[in-house]
Amino acid sequence: MTDRSLILTAPAKINLYLGVHTERDARGYHRVDSLMAAVGLADTVTVAPAPALTVQTIPASDFPMQKNTAYRAAIAMAEHYGRDANVCVTIEKRIPLCAGLGGPSTDAAAVIVALTELWGIDRADPALDDIARGIGADVPFFLHSSPAFYVGGGDVLAAEYPVLPATPVVLVKPHETSVSTVEAYRRFDESPVPADKPGAIASALRAGDAEAAYALVHNNLGVISAQMEPRIQTVLDWLRAQEGTVAVDVCGSGACSFAICDTVATAAHLAGAAQQNGWWACATELIPNTVQIDAPKK
Structure with missing residues (x-):
């Protein structure tokens, strides 16, 4: 362990494709095909040397730090590599919770990346994906590039694609609105909504045809959430x-x-209009990277 502190950018994600299926794996998890892309909205995660592991959020969270995904990631890294995770993790939250934007997952990935850097661990170590998968299905995505396609329980990397253009996106969430993922899956099991096949959007992304890919955006679990x-x-x-x-x-x-928009001006206008409607909203864009180390903290 060095005495360095790291500052990391932990971006949110959107699902260009999410296909949930009724069959389950040996763990009891639904088979999920998930095609994710990162966006510019991001938390800032600072990891600094400390006498013992602590995690704090700004603004402060209302649950014990031991339940924070960042804390769990640090503990999992320490257990796997036989190290002491003696760091203070500070998370400046900009990604709203209970949004489907992957906020807790990207924060956990940022801690994995930081400890990998501080402990001199090879970023290509396959154990990192296993550790990430143990924290949550979306966590492995934030260790790799964007966009990427995940299978299994939505947590096994199947393909990475060429970088998408910096396409404008607006994010909109009604205040005080949340969906229990567990309940959404339960409702899905009661009345399954068939998923479109992902082959067409995957082919478009492989070919670097962003316009064709955007026309194929799909989320069959979102149908349940909206109900x-x-x-x-x-x-x-x-x-x-x-x-x-x-x-x-x-x-x-x-x-x-989310809405993929034709121009930056459209995204900005819609974010403002959504806020006028009383909703949380953010104008951003698709980005090619996931968790990034910005710089050592001075």
């Missing part, structure tokens, strides 16, 4: 009615939705 929480459906309907939206869908299991 569970009508305010999500209200946001989806509103976004789809706006000029300049290229594709609209739910982020993961919600409660945030």
